[in-house]
Amino acid sequence: MPEKNQFEIQGKIFKGIGGFYYVKAGNFIYECRARGRFRKDGITPLVGDEVNCLIDKTSNTGMISNIMSRTNSLIRPPVANVTQIAIVVSVTNPKPNLKTVDKLISSAIYANIKPLICINKTDLQNGENLFEIYSKIGFKTLYISAESKENIDMLIEKLSGEVTVFAGNSGVGKSSLLNCILKDANLETGTVSSKIERGRHTTRHSELIPLDNNGGYIIDTPGFSSFSVSGFDEHELYKLFPEFIEYSDNCRFADCSHTVEQGCSVLEAVETGEISKSRHESYVEQYKEILDSKTF
Ligand SMILES: Nc1nc2c(ncn2[C@@H]2O[C@H](COP(=O)(O)OP(=O)(O)OP(=O)(O)O)[C@@H](O)[C@H]2O)c(=O)[nH]1
Ligand SMILES: [Zn+2]
Known part of the structure:
Protein backbone atom coordinates (compact mmCIF):
# COMPACT_ATOMS: atom_id res chain seq x y z
CA MET A 1 0.00 0.00 0.00
CA MET A 68 4.02 -9.83 -12.27
CA SER A 69 4.33 -13.39 -13.47
CA ARG A 70 6.37 -13.72 -16.67
CA THR A 71 5.18 -15.27 -19.91
CA ASN A 72 8.80 -16.27 -20.59
CA SER A 73 12.35 -15.27 -19.80
CA LEU A 74 15.36 -15.64 -22.03
CA ILE A 75 18.80 -16.55 -20.82
CA ARG A 76 20.67 -14.63 -23.50
CA PRO A 77 19.86 -11.76 -23.59
CA PRO A 78 18.36 -11.83 -20.07
CA VAL A 79 14.96 -10.35 -20.85
CA ALA A 80 11.44 -11.29 -19.78
CA ASN A 81 8.09 -11.24 -21.59
CA VAL A 82 9.45 -11.35 -25.14
CA THR A 83 6.60 -11.69 -27.65
CA GLN A 84 8.42 -11.87 -30.98
CA ILE A 85 11.74 -13.06 -32.37
CA ALA A 86 12.97 -11.51 -35.60
CA ILE A 87 14.97 -14.34 -37.15
CA VAL A 88 17.41 -12.78 -39.57
CA VAL A 89 18.84 -14.81 -42.44
CA SER A 90 20.82 -13.35 -45.33
CA VAL A 91 20.24 -14.45 -48.92
CA THR A 92 24.00 -14.61 -49.36
CA ASN A 93 27.23 -13.59 -47.66
CA PRO A 94 26.97 -15.56 -45.42
CA LYS A 95 24.89 -18.11 -47.26
CA PRO A 96 21.65 -19.07 -45.53
CA ASN A 97 21.95 -21.56 -42.70
CA LEU A 98 18.47 -23.06 -42.49
CA LYS A 99 19.42 -25.39 -39.65
CA THR A 100 19.97 -22.30 -37.50
CA VAL A 101 16.78 -20.65 -38.70
CA ASP A 102 14.74 -23.77 -37.96
CA LYS A 103 16.34 -24.22 -34.56
CA LEU A 104 15.42 -20.66 -33.69
CA ILE A 105 11.86 -21.26 -34.90
CA SER A 106 11.52 -24.39 -32.74
CA SER A 107 12.90 -22.53 -29.73
CA ALA A 108 10.52 -19.65 -30.33
CA ILE A 109 7.44 -21.84 -30.60
CA TYR A 110 8.53 -23.75 -27.50
CA ALA A 111 8.82 -20.48 -25.56
CA ASN A 112 5.51 -19.22 -26.94
CA ILE A 113 7.16 -16.45 -28.96
CA LYS A 114 6.06 -15.54 -32.49
CA PRO A 115 8.72 -15.93 -35.18
CA LEU A 116 9.14 -13.16 -37.76
CA ILE A 117 11.38 -14.28 -40.61
CA CYS A 118 13.54 -11.48 -42.01
CA ILE A 119 15.27 -12.30 -45.28
CA ASN A 120 18.03 -9.70 -45.36
CA LYS A 121 20.52 -8.48 -48.00
CA THR A 122 17.96 -8.63 -50.81
CA ASP A 123 20.03 -5.93 -52.52
CA LEU A 124 22.54 -8.69 -53.33
CA GLN A 125 20.22 -11.49 -54.49
CA ASN A 126 16.53 -12.25 -54.41
CA GLY A 127 15.50 -14.62 -51.65
CA GLU A 128 12.51 -16.23 -53.32
CA ASN A 129 13.40 -19.78 -52.30
CA LEU A 130 13.65 -18.74 -48.64
CA PHE A 131 10.45 -16.73 -48.84
CA GLU A 132 8.61 -19.72 -50.31
CA ILE A 133 9.76 -22.10 -47.54
CA TYR A 134 8.70 -19.90 -44.63
CA SER A 135 5.68 -18.03 -45.92
CA LYS A 136 4.13 -21.35 -47.00
CA ILE A 137 4.10 -22.50 -43.37
CA GLY A 138 2.25 -19.34 -42.42
CA PHE A 139 5.09 -17.49 -40.68
CA LYS A 140 5.26 -13.75 -41.21
CA THR A 141 8.11 -13.41 -43.69
CA LEU A 142 9.70 -10.22 -45.03
CA TYR A 143 12.22 -9.38 -47.73
CA ILE A 144 14.44 -6.65 -46.34
CA SER A 145 17.73 -4.92 -46.89
CA ALA A 146 19.58 -2.91 -44.29
CA GLU A 147 21.67 -1.59 -47.19
CA SER A 148 19.00 -0.42 -49.68
CA LYS A 149 16.38 0.01 -46.89
CA GLU A 150 13.89 -2.18 -48.75
CA ASN A 151 10.85 -2.84 -46.54
CA ILE A 152 12.37 -1.36 -43.38
CA ASP A 153 9.06 0.49 -42.97
CA MET A 154 7.23 -2.83 -43.18
CA LEU A 155 9.56 -4.32 -40.58
CA ILE A 156 8.91 -1.39 -38.23
CA GLU A 157 5.18 -1.94 -38.70
CA LYS A 158 5.56 -5.56 -37.59
CA LEU A 159 7.37 -4.43 -34.42
CA SER A 160 4.44 -2.35 -33.22
CA GLY A 161 2.98 -3.60 -29.96
CA GLU A 162 5.57 -6.39 -29.69
CA VAL A 163 8.69 -6.93 -27.58
CA THR A 164 11.10 -8.17 -30.23
CA VAL A 165 14.51 -9.79 -29.96
CA PHE A 166 16.73 -10.11 -33.05
CA ALA A 167 18.55 -13.37 -33.66
CA GLY A 168 20.45 -15.15 -36.39
CA ASN A 169 23.94 -16.24 -37.38
CA SER A 170 26.95 -13.98 -37.29
CA GLY A 171 27.12 -11.54 -40.22
CA VAL A 172 23.48 -11.76 -41.34
CA GLY A 173 22.92 -8.09 -40.49
CA LYS A 174 21.26 -7.97 -37.06
CA SER A 175 23.15 -4.89 -35.82
CA SER A 176 22.73 -3.14 -39.17
CA LEU A 177 18.97 -3.70 -39.03
CA LEU A 178 18.71 -2.51 -35.43
CA ASN A 179 20.53 0.66 -36.41
CA CYS A 180 18.22 1.18 -39.41
CA ILE A 181 15.18 0.81 -37.19
CA LEU A 182 16.52 3.26 -34.65
CA LYS A 183 17.13 5.81 -37.38
CA ASP A 184 13.77 5.32 -39.07
CA ALA A 185 11.35 4.72 -36.23
CA ASN A 186 9.66 7.67 -34.70
CA LEU A 187 11.53 7.31 -31.44
CA GLU A 188 10.42 9.06 -28.32
CA THR A 189 13.12 11.53 -27.42
CA GLY A 190 14.80 11.16 -24.09
CA THR A 191 14.26 7.45 -23.72
CA VAL A 192 17.08 6.25 -25.91
CA SER A 193 20.38 6.56 -24.21
CA SER A 194 22.54 4.22 -26.18
CA LYS A 195 23.05 3.24 -29.77
CA ILE A 196 23.49 -0.33 -30.80
CA GLU A 197 27.08 -1.24 -30.31
CA ARG A 198 29.03 -3.54 -32.54
CA GLY A 199 31.57 -5.98 -31.25
CA ARG A 200 31.14 -9.09 -29.23
CA HIS A 201 33.49 -8.22 -26.43
CA THR A 202 31.73 -5.24 -24.95
CA THR A 203 29.83 -6.33 -21.88
CA ARG A 204 26.73 -4.32 -21.37
CA HIS A 205 23.23 -4.75 -20.11
CA SER A 206 20.41 -5.41 -22.49
CA GLU A 207 17.90 -2.68 -22.84
CA LEU A 208 14.43 -2.40 -24.31
CA ILE A 209 14.16 0.49 -26.71
CA PRO A 210 10.62 1.89 -26.89
CA LEU A 211 9.50 2.32 -30.50
CA ASP A 212 6.03 3.75 -30.16
CA ASN A 213 3.27 4.35 -27.69
CA ASN A 214 1.77 1.02 -28.59
CA GLY A 215 3.99 -0.96 -26.26
CA GLY A 216 6.43 -1.77 -29.07
CA TYR A 217 10.03 -2.37 -27.99
CA ILE A 218 13.15 -3.82 -29.54
CA ILE A 219 15.83 -5.47 -27.45
CA ASP A 220 19.12 -3.79 -28.25
CA THR A 221 21.22 -6.94 -27.81
CA PRO A 222 20.81 -9.64 -30.43
CA GLY A 223 20.74 -13.24 -29.28
CA PHE A 224 18.27 -15.85 -28.24
CA SER A 225 18.53 -18.80 -25.99
CA SER A 226 15.77 -20.18 -23.87
CA PHE A 227 15.57 -23.71 -25.08
CA SER A 228 17.79 -26.63 -24.40
CA VAL A 229 16.97 -29.84 -26.20
CA SER A 230 18.10 -31.98 -23.31
CA GLY A 231 15.11 -33.11 -21.35
CA PHE A 232 12.76 -32.42 -24.24
CA ASP A 233 10.60 -35.33 -25.37
CA GLU A 234 11.48 -36.34 -28.94
CA HIS A 235 7.90 -37.57 -29.47
CA GLU A 236 6.71 -34.00 -29.00
CA LEU A 237 9.20 -32.40 -31.39
CA TYR A 238 6.85 -32.46 -34.40
CA LYS A 239 4.61 -30.02 -32.53
CA LEU A 240 7.33 -27.39 -32.93
CA PHE A 241 7.01 -27.85 -36.72
CA PRO A 242 3.47 -26.52 -37.22
CA GLU A 243 3.21 -27.72 -40.83
CA PHE A 244 3.84 -31.34 -39.74
CA ILE A 245 0.92 -31.51 -37.33
CA GLU A 246 -1.91 -32.11 -39.80
CA TYR A 247 -0.02 -35.05 -41.34
CA SER A 248 1.20 -36.68 -38.15
CA ASP A 249 -2.21 -38.17 -37.30
CA ASN A 250 -2.24 -40.22 -40.49
CA CYS A 251 1.03 -42.11 -40.07
CA ARG A 252 0.77 -45.91 -40.16
CA PHE A 253 2.40 -46.31 -36.75
CA ALA A 254 1.06 -44.45 -33.75
CA ASP A 255 4.58 -43.98 -32.38
CA CYS A 256 5.97 -42.83 -35.75
CA SER A 257 9.07 -40.66 -35.32
CA HIS A 258 8.52 -39.07 -38.76
CA THR A 259 12.18 -39.63 -39.58
CA VAL A 260 12.41 -42.88 -41.61
CA GLU A 261 9.28 -45.01 -41.17
CA GLN A 262 7.31 -46.71 -43.93
CA GLY A 263 3.82 -45.26 -44.15
CA CYS A 264 4.81 -41.97 -42.55
CA SER A 265 2.46 -39.24 -43.78
CA VAL A 266 4.96 -36.52 -42.93
CA LEU A 267 7.57 -38.17 -45.17
CA GLU A 268 4.97 -38.53 -47.93
CA ALA A 269 4.26 -34.80 -47.68
CA VAL A 270 8.00 -34.15 -48.03
CA GLU A 271 8.00 -36.33 -51.18
CA THR A 272 5.13 -34.39 -52.75
CA GLY A 273 6.70 -31.07 -51.79
CA GLU A 274 3.92 -30.03 -49.42
CA ILE A 275 6.52 -29.97 -46.64
CA SER A 276 9.89 -28.43 -47.54
CA LYS A 277 12.81 -30.82 -47.64
CA SER A 278 15.04 -28.46 -45.67
CA ARG A 279 12.48 -28.25 -42.88
CA HIS A 280 12.37 -32.02 -42.61
CA GLU A 281 16.18 -32.22 -42.57
CA SER A 282 16.18 -29.75 -39.69
CA TYR A 283 13.57 -31.85 -37.92
CA VAL A 284 15.71 -34.98 -38.23
CA GLU A 285 18.75 -33.11 -36.96
CA GLN A 286 16.88 -31.74 -33.93
CA TYR A 287 15.40 -35.19 -33.29
CA LYS A 288 18.87 -36.75 -33.24
CA GLU A 289 20.14 -34.00 -31.00
CA ILE A 290 17.45 -34.79 -28.45
CA LEU A 291 18.29 -38.50 -28.57
CA ASP A 292 22.03 -37.79 -28.27
CA SER A 293 21.43 -35.62 -25.24
CA LYS A 294 19.89 -38.65 -23.53
CA THR A 295 22.79 -41.04 -24.05
CA PHE A 296 25.65 -40.34 -21.73
N1 LIG B 1 24.81 -5.85 -49.00
C1 LIG B 1 24.33 -5.82 -47.76
N2 LIG B 1 25.16 -5.90 -46.70
C2 LIG B 1 24.63 -5.87 -45.46
C3 LIG B 1 23.23 -5.77 -45.24
N3 LIG B 1 23.01 -5.80 -43.90
C4 LIG B 1 24.22 -5.90 -43.32
N4 LIG B 1 25.20 -5.94 -44.24
C5 LIG B 1 26.66 -6.07 -44.01
O1 LIG B 1 26.91 -7.34 -43.46
C6 LIG B 1 27.98 -7.29 -42.51
C7 LIG B 1 27.52 -7.87 -41.18
O2 LIG B 1 26.48 -7.05 -40.65
P1 LIG B 1 26.17 -6.95 -39.09
O3 LIG B 1 25.02 -6.03 -38.94
O4 LIG B 1 27.41 -6.65 -38.33
O5 LIG B 1 25.76 -8.45 -38.80
P2 LIG B 1 25.37 -9.13 -37.39
O6 LIG B 1 24.31 -10.11 -37.68
O7 LIG B 1 25.07 -8.09 -36.38
O8 LIG B 1 26.72 -9.89 -37.06
P3 LIG B 1 27.34 -10.35 -35.63
O9 LIG B 1 27.56 -9.09 -34.83
O10 LIG B 1 28.60 -11.05 -36.01
O11 LIG B 1 26.34 -11.29 -35.01
C8 LIG B 1 28.37 -5.81 -42.43
O12 LIG B 1 29.50 -5.61 -43.25
C9 LIG B 1 27.16 -5.08 -42.98
O13 LIG B 1 27.50 -3.85 -43.57
C10 LIG B 1 22.36 -5.69 -46.39
O14 LIG B 1 21.14 -5.60 -46.32
N5 LIG B 1 22.97 -5.73 -47.61
ZN1 LIG C 1 5.24 -40.18 -39.38
Missing part, protein backbone atom coordinates in the same frame (compact mmCIF):
# COMPACT_ATOMS: atom_id res chain seq x y z
CA PRO A 2 1.33 3.46 -0.84
CA GLU A 3 2.10 5.67 2.13
CA LYS A 4 1.06 9.33 2.29
CA ASN A 5 4.06 10.65 0.39
CA GLN A 6 3.90 7.88 -2.23
CA PHE A 7 1.85 6.87 -5.23
CA GLU A 8 1.70 3.54 -7.01
CA ILE A 9 2.43 2.94 -10.67
CA GLN A 10 2.40 -0.06 -12.99
CA GLY A 11 4.99 -0.20 -15.73
CA LYS A 12 7.69 -2.08 -17.53
CA ILE A 13 11.40 -2.27 -16.70
CA PHE A 14 13.24 -1.23 -19.86
CA LYS A 15 16.73 -0.79 -18.48
CA GLY A 16 18.78 -1.92 -15.49
CA ILE A 17 22.12 -0.49 -14.38
CA GLY A 18 23.95 -1.36 -11.17
CA GLY A 19 20.93 -2.08 -9.00
CA PHE A 20 18.77 0.67 -10.49
CA TYR A 21 15.84 -0.21 -12.70
CA TYR A 22 14.20 2.21 -15.09
CA VAL A 23 10.47 1.71 -15.30
CA LYS A 24 8.34 3.16 -18.08
CA ALA A 25 4.72 3.86 -17.19
CA GLY A 26 2.91 5.66 -19.99
CA ASN A 27 5.15 8.57 -20.94
CA PHE A 28 6.93 8.69 -17.59
CA ILE A 29 10.14 7.03 -16.53
CA TYR A 30 10.92 6.27 -12.90
CA GLU A 31 14.23 5.24 -11.39
CA CYS A 32 13.58 2.41 -8.95
CA ARG A 33 15.35 -0.01 -6.69
CA ALA A 34 14.13 -3.50 -5.96
CA ARG A 35 12.49 -4.17 -2.61
CA GLY A 36 14.88 -5.95 -0.20
CA ARG A 37 12.51 -8.90 -0.02
CA PHE A 38 13.30 -9.90 -3.62
CA ARG A 39 16.94 -10.52 -2.83
CA LYS A 40 16.01 -12.63 0.19
CA ASP A 41 13.62 -14.65 -1.98
CA GLY A 42 16.27 -15.05 -4.69
CA ILE A 43 14.29 -13.04 -7.25
CA THR A 44 16.06 -10.66 -9.61
CA PRO A 45 13.96 -8.22 -11.60
CA LEU A 46 14.60 -8.56 -15.33
CA VAL A 47 14.42 -6.07 -18.15
CA GLY A 48 10.98 -6.67 -19.67
CA ASP A 49 9.30 -7.34 -16.34
CA GLU A 50 5.89 -5.81 -15.70
CA VAL A 51 6.08 -4.33 -12.22
CA ASN A 52 4.26 -2.31 -9.60
CA CYS A 53 6.28 0.44 -7.95
CA LEU A 54 5.79 2.78 -5.05
CA ILE A 55 7.05 6.21 -6.08
CA ASP A 56 8.11 8.93 -3.67
CA LYS A 57 6.20 12.11 -4.52
CA THR A 58 9.08 14.47 -3.84
CA SER A 59 11.99 12.63 -5.48
CA ASN A 60 10.00 10.77 -8.15
CA THR A 61 12.14 7.71 -7.48
CA GLY A 62 10.82 4.52 -6.04
CA MET A 63 10.82 0.91 -5.09
CA ILE A 64 9.66 -2.07 -7.12
CA SER A 65 7.07 -3.71 -4.88
CA ASN A 66 5.76 -6.48 -7.12
CA ILE A 67 6.86 -8.37 -10.24
